[in-house]
Amino acid sequence: MHSTQPMGFTLFHAMADIQAKTTYRSWPEIEAMLTAPHASALSHKSNLPLFSPWAYKDVADPTVVKGNDADGKPLKFFSRTHVRRIKENLVEMTMLVLDYDGGSPLDQLIKIFSKWEHVGYTTLNHREEGKDKARIVLPLATSMSVADFEQLAEVIKAWATDLGADPSTADIGRMFILPAVREEHRHLAQSWHHKGPFLDWRMFRDMPTPVVVPKIAAVNPFNRQGRLRKLLPGGVIETANGHIAVRDITRKISNVRCPFHTDPEPSEFVNITARGTPFLVCKRCGTVYMERAKSDGIVDGIAQILAKKKQREGGV
Ligand SMILES: [Zn+2]
Secondary structure, X not given: OOOOOOEEEEEEOOOOOOEEOEEEEOHHHHHHHHHOOOEEXXXXXXXXXXXXXXXXXXXXXXXXXXXXXXXXXXXXXXXXOOEEOOHHHEEEEEEEEEEEEOOOOHHHHHHHOOOOOEEEEEXXXXXXXXXXXXXXXXXXXXXXXXHHHHHHHHHHHHHHHHOOOOHHHHOOOOOEEOOEEOHHHHHHOOEEEEOOOOEXXXXXXXXXXXXXXXXXXXXXXXXXXXXXXXXXXXXXXXXXXXXXXXXXXXXXXXXXXXXXXXXXOOOEEEXXXXXXXXXXXXXXXXXXXXXXXXXXXXXXXXXXXHHHHHHHHOOO
16 A cells, blocks of 8 residues: 555544544554644543544445344434444454553553554553553555454454453454543653554464454353343443453443344443442343342352361361
């Protein structure tokens, strides 16, 4: 790809923005956008503008999927100008974006990616807990179709993980917050541009496919009688902004994918009760609470050890 050739990607106003329309710009223009001074993050993280390295179908494309209404019926009309932000409307990925959430210092990142053309910028929580947090954007030599991406997704994830990146950053259609910083941290914000050859994604074809351990059903929808739906503490819930373990839900999270029915667009929410029990509210499945353990394994274990010790001391 010539660096002046337009590359498709998509800009979003906020996390909840479900309207997608591809923007076409040359890499030098994208590079300038990503290395411009960080925007002021005055509002909550979910209200900051984002980009996706994916191009979406044009609104005139007859294969556009409009999605369903709240009752699950296909929508007749969505928008005259935009398509719905769902996987079915993705066309191709033009950049590979990798997130580093504290695992590697910035100078190490610059070194790791120095063999490729790339931009890096510090993210909102940079230097929190004393750690460097940054995003690396690598333009691709040729764009990658949805089919190619899906075929190589596990290879890309393994490669990203080997380089210390957050594996979820290779999720299809993911959005990333554009450079933003809270004013009190402005002096810490950094971005850089490194010149080099564009990454050729075909290199992933030569890498071995990692052995994928089959996922244990993250959320078991049935109890032993095959009826009750329960969230399990160790279950993992998919959200528009990544994955979260059920037990780690501590506040309301919107744009959650219901694990109990085929939910193509994450639009449900989870929250916690006053007593701290996570629950999911789905328009179709109703309200589903997290299963409460009948006993706490660790506490029970300690109690048993103490009881045995007592027995021994008592000479029984
Ligand atoms: Zn549901």
